[in-house]
Amino acid sequence: MDYAALAALASGSKGNCHAFSDGQRTLLVDVGITLKQIRLRMEAIGWDFARVGAVALSHEHSDHIRAVPILLRHTDCVFMVTRDTLAAVNTIHGIDIPPERLILLRAGHAADWNGVRVLPFTTPHDATDPVAYRIEWAGFQAAVVTDLGHPTALVADHCAGLDLLALEANHDVQMLREGSYPPALKARILSRVGHLSNESMGELLAGVHGPRLRTVVLAHLSEQNNDPALARLAAAEVLRHSTTALHLARQDEPLLVAAPAP
Numbered sequence: 001m002d003y004a005a006l007a008a009l010a011s012g013s014k015g016n017c018h019a020f021s022d023g024q025r026t027l028l029v030d031v032g033i034t035l036k037q038i039r040l041r042m043e044a045i046g047w048d049f050a051r052v053g054a055v056a057l058s059h060e061h062s063d064h065i066r067a068v069p070i071l072l073r074h075t076d077c078v079f080m081v082t083r084d085t086l087a088a089v090n091t092i093h094g095i096d097i098p099p100e101r102l103i104l105l106r107a108g109h110a111a112d113w114n115g116v117r118v119l120p121f122t123t124p125h126d127a128t129d130p131v132a133y134r135i136e137w138a139g140f141q142a143a144v145v146t147d148l149g150h151p152t153a154l155v156a157d158h159c160a161g162l163d164l165l166a167l168e169a170n171h172d173v174q175m176l177r178e179g180s181y182p183p184a185l186k187a188r189i190l191s192r193v194g195h196l197s198n199e200s201m202g203e204l205l206a207g208v209h210g211p212r213l214r215t216v217v218l219a220h221l222s223e224q225n226n227d228p229a230l231a232r233l234a235a236a237e238v239l240r241h242s243t244t245a246l247h248l249a250r251q252d253e254p255l256l257v258a259a260p261a262p
């Protein structure tokens, strides 16, 4: 099978977890929800949790790593993580991932897991060594790109020629500015190492949108500072002359965006 499906199991400031699977091998990108929720949501879309063999971590923020300790205890899956993020997971959260459970990554260098090419690349975000992932599954090219303060040329380069892109659309700048968050938190989110606004998402998407791109999933939407309709509009504007399908990932329920080929 040369085709993988993506499930956005959870996406938003309360927890993030994406899953790729071809029915045999399943790779998770971030595990920021409970193990119970990961299982339930996989079940809900007809996926078998027992197939999860690896977890790639983007950075050490809690909304991306919550289930790491319990996955260490209750599964034998391997963790793909950069050396600096591994250190941060250990020092900040007291989580110790033993060497035999690790595939150490370096941003900009592809690693192999079970025939799946996993390429971490640097994102501008206020964590120790944040990365996003480009995943190549046989011929299928996908990327999960969340938690970045602004679109960079490096990020755009890594999003070229994709079949599927899950991309952060965190906030509407005006809603955030006028909202109830404390000023310091607003400043953090708006900074160049914070989160991607709808507007910046549109800018990045316009730069990377090509004929091959079949599916866009908007991700990590803020429940407080965004309106799904505004995020959708910003992306639809860019995609208006194409047949690219547009989906919104949810905080509370899984979204299956492409079914495996029969």
Ligand SMILES: [Zn+2]
Pocket (backbone or CB within 6 Å): 059, 061, 125, 127, 147
């Ligand atoms: Zn983060």
Ligand SMILES: [Zn+2]
Pocket (backbone or CB within 6 Å): 012, 013, 016, 061, 063, 064, 147, 220
């Ligand atoms: Zn996050």
